[in-house]
């Protein structure tokens with residue numbers, strides 16, 4: 001078995017223990033003689049899987065009782081629209097734009113209603129987070145939207161914006177379960193599983209109950225949060241296998257000591273890589289130190305040809321998916337929960353060697 005170090009931004013590396021357990025249970029899940037892929041979503045076995053997954057997630061994030069946990073489909077790209085339909089009860093919402101994903105969320109708001117950009121990092125190429133302490137939020141804005149960790153640009157909102165009493169909505173896809181979060185500060189958190197907690201196809205939504213509207217005229221059944229909130233995410237067939245793998249990942253995180261332990265691991269990995277970048281004469285990080293993500297680390301040499309050479313040699317050496325997003329170029333190392341520190345150390349050693357050879 002030759003596993004590479006996979007720095008993909010998503011779908012991304014999963015814990016080997018989880019993949020191994022899923023493999024062991026592939027043909028016969030706990031003695032029921034079938035795979036999780038083959039069982040009814042209303043069977044006692046799957047009921048136990050989804051109930052435990054939700055409970056483990058609640059334990060990990062210490063989710064208050066007045067929040068619903070939903071396992072949906074359609075990805076962040078669909079929830080960008082449906083969260084607006086559900087939460088912007090007067091058709092108005094304000095957006096913080098810190099990179100490509102918040103821009104995409106904004107775009108859906110623009111299609112559906114009246115949106116205002118209250119802060120943007122675009123003029124700085126999203127290399128820093130704008131000041132979020134005194135935003136000009138409209139009094140009647142239904143919520144303030146942000147992407148807490150911008151996967152493509154590698155920046156991170158370290159200090160939550162002052163929303164002046166407005167509901168805060170956050171895309172946490174690429175930082176979900178990487179560290180503890182105070183859920184009570186948010187109205188809604190959404191996260192695609194494929195970054196840090198599972199396979200693609202599962203969209204996790206944590207939403208304060210009182211924000212879920214009872215009636216939404218003109219909005220299709222599946223786009224109403226109430227539909228899946230009332231049905232325990234089982235209104236229709238959910239992404240069963242994906243939810244099962246997420247559940248295994250939640251147990252894996254619990255066993256390692258929960259989100260405090262994850263945070264410690266992740267900070268150690270990020271420090272290793274950023275410390276190297278900060279002293280390197282060849283490689284440079286693209287985000288100012290105070291706004292850096294600890295999950296997605298973009299970097300460049302400043303020379304597109306040399307970037308290309310590095311990516312080719314790194315791929316050859318077993319560092320997979322180190323190429324930056326097609327929209328920004330350069331390199332990016334996504335170092336999610338399941339990336340072991342040995343993988344980051346090996347990458348740093350390789351970069352150091354490349355630097356010596358390309359002086």
Ligand SMILES: *Cc1c(COP(=O)(O)O)cnc(C)c1O
Pocket residue numbers: 010074075076077078101147149150151171172173174192195
């Ligand atoms: C990957 C990602 C998305 C896109 O998710 P899809 O499931 O492909 O729609 C949205 N937001 C962030 C922060 C992401 O990292």
